[in-house]
Amino acid sequence: MYECIINPSSRSGRGKSLWNELKRQLESAGIEYRVHMTGGPGDAIRVARELTADIEGPDKRRLVVLGGDGTLNEVVSGICDHSRVLLGYIPTGSSNDFARGLKLPRNKEALIRSIVAGEKVRTLDVGKLTYNHQTHDFSRLHDDRQESTRHFIVSAGIGFDAAVCEEALSSNTKNFFNRIGLGKLTYGAIALRHLLRADWIGIEVEADGRPLTSLDHFLFAAIMLEPYEGGGFRFAPDAVSDDGLFNLCLIGDMTKPQMFYALPHAYFGRHYGLPGVYHYTAGSIRIRTSIPMWVHTDGEVMMKSDDITLTCLPRALDMMM
Numbered sequence: 001m002y003e004c005i006i007n008p009s010s011r012s013g014r015g016k017s018l019w020n021e022l023k024r025q026l027e028s029a030g031i032e033y034r035v036h037m038t039g040g041p042g043d044a045i046r047v048a049r050e051l052t053a054d055i056e057g058p059d060k061r062r063l064v065v066l067g068g069d070g071t072l073n074e075v076v077s078g079i080c081d082h083s084r085v086l087l088g089y090i091p092t093g094s095s096n097d098f099a100r101g102l103k104l105p106r107n108k109e110a111l112i113r114s115i116v117a118g119e120k121v122r123t124l125d126v127g128k129l130t131y132n133h134q135t136h137d138f139s140r141l142h143d144d145r146q147e148s149t150r151h152f153i154v155s156a157g158i159g160f161d162a163a164v165c166e167e168a169l170s171s172n173t174k175n176f177f178n179r180i181g182l183g184k185l186t187y188g189a190i191a192l193r194h195l196l197r198a199d200w201i202g203i204e205v206e207a208d209g210r211p212l213t214s215l216d217h218f219l220f221a222a223i224m225l226e227p228y229e230g231g232g233f234r235f236a237p238d239a240v241s242d243d244g245l246f247n248l249c250l251i252g253d254m255t256k257p258q259m260f261y262a263l264p265h266a267y268f269g270r271h272y273g274l275p276g277v278y279h280y281t282a283g284s285i286r287i288r289t290s291i292p293m294w295v296h297t298d299g300e301v302m303m304k305s306d307d308i309t310l311t312c313l314p315r316a317l318d319m320m321m
Helices: 015-028 043-052 069-078 097-102 108-117 160-168 172-180 185-196 257-269
Strands: 002-006 032-036 061-067 084-090 122-131 149-152 155-159 201-207 210-224 248-254 278-281 283-298 300-321
Touching: 002 015, 002 043, 002 122, 015 061, 015 108, 043 061, 043 069, 061 069, 069 084, 069 097, 069 149, 069 300, 084 108, 108 300, 122 155, 122 172, 122 283, 149 155, 149 283, 155 160, 155 248, 155 300, 160 185, 160 283, 160 300, 185 257, 201 248, 201 278, 210 278
Parallel strands: 002 032, 002 061, 061 084, 084 300
Antiparallel strands: 122 149, 122 300, 155 210, 155 283, 201 210, 201 283, 210 248, 248 278, 283 300
């Protein structure tokens, strides 16, 4: 049995044609399936939680996600026990950073054939973010249920990059670029506008239980499991998806001209070594900021916080792809 979690509105509705192809291949292979269409924020979390709450026997529950990075994030966050799940993913979003980082086949029909075959191909790390302090500053498209933890599979972040994600969630700019097939430009366009009005905030970082660094003026911290976020910005060019470590990219203590110089370099993964760019690896990270900032997991923004802990769960999730 395949449990198919579908976001029909992803990439302005283009996911529907890929769902028809997945359905055709499942029926051709004689595989039973059930369909779960999402209708709004939090739906995929609820569905994944219901589907994985009572898994019995030795076999893993097969879940197939068709949507963007946000839909995938909700499913990963909703799974009750990652070790009991075999997950397939068909990307239909505007950024598709997970697919880009893992070099998933561009030929979606070939990807669907591989998923229908149902064999485990990769085992990936999963990130867990804990809000040590929850505020009442919620995202415009947040889920009504505010929980103290959230899982992620691409990246998490606090500060500027999360603020860009928060605006992109309900942006007319994103809808426009999606309609003309250039959705990945959304984040770059919004980022330039945010850079012009960026505030400078203090930050303290601990890694693996020890003080790591502090900055008087930071722009953002990106905690990466995969190389890319934000529609193709290669913030962690050395990230490995199954090594049990985060790659932390911390940006701060630079002038605005330096920020505008660093941003295009980050798109190509050439920002390490520039002034104000700091890179670390760790299995757990705690971040405190002088005021609450937007926080994202895989581009999904729930609320602002000034104290978060991130824990890498090594090789926690089996994928068919």
